[in-house]
Amino acid sequence: MKKENRILALLLFAFLMFGLLGCSSIEDKIAEKATEKIVEGATGAQVDVDKGSVKVEGEGGSFEAGQDMDWPQDAMGDLPEPKAAVTGVIKAGAESCTVTFTEMVSDDAKEYIAALTELGYKDGMNIADQESLMLAGTKDDGSSVSFIYNITAKEGTVTYTKAAQ
Numbered sequence: 798m799k800k801e802n803r804i805l806a807l808l809l810f811a812f813l814m815f816g817l818l819g820c821s822s823i824e825d826k827i828a829e830k831a832t833e834k835i836v837e838g839a840t841g842a843q844v845d846v847d848k849g850s851v852k853v854e855g856e857g858g859s860f861e862a863g864q865d866m867d868w869p870q871d872a873m874g875d876l877p878e879p880k881a882a883v884t885g886v887i888k889a890g891a892e893s894c895t896v897t898f899t900e901m902v903s904d905d906a907k908e909y910i911a912a913l914t915e916l917g918y919k920d921g922m923n924i925a926d927q928e929s930l931m932l933a934g935t936k937d938d939g940s941s942v943s944f945i946y947n948i949t950a951k952e953g954t955v956t957y958t959k960a961a962q
Contacts, residue, residue, distance in 0.1 A: 880905040899952040906946040
């Protein structure tokens with residue numbers, strides 16, 4: 798539990814710092830480097846803050862946040878790339894990856910849930926209400942997915958977990 802709390806604290810700090818750093822003036826570069834050193838000293842993780850993006854790599858995984866990032870296909874198994882802007886990637890070792898996204902319209906979220914169902918993710922929950930769409934399921938091979946979408950904000954997360962070996 799202690800390791801999980803440390804990772805969570807690190808991720809929350811990185812999100813806060815990402816919101817504060819966005820420009821590329823000399824003062825911002827100095828602030829970026831100072832932030833990197835402070836976080837590295839406090840956590841032991843490697844930190845890179847650059848032009849509005851944050852990358853943190855530690856013993857138990859990594860975190861990256863930015864605007865319109867690449868879909869991490871290597872960490873997302875057979876999941877298709879959603880029609881959305883990827884804004885964050887959190888990897889928990891090689892076992893699990895969570896992607897945060899924005900700018901997804903409701904119809905694309907519904908199509909994504911249908912695609913996940915077609916891939917065989919089932920026997921979990923499938924919820925649709927006025928504010929959100931959610932799907933959680935497991936495939937026969939033991940891999941699992943969780944998709945959560947907020948209709949009003951047009952954003953959400955998709956988490957893929959590899960089957961236990």
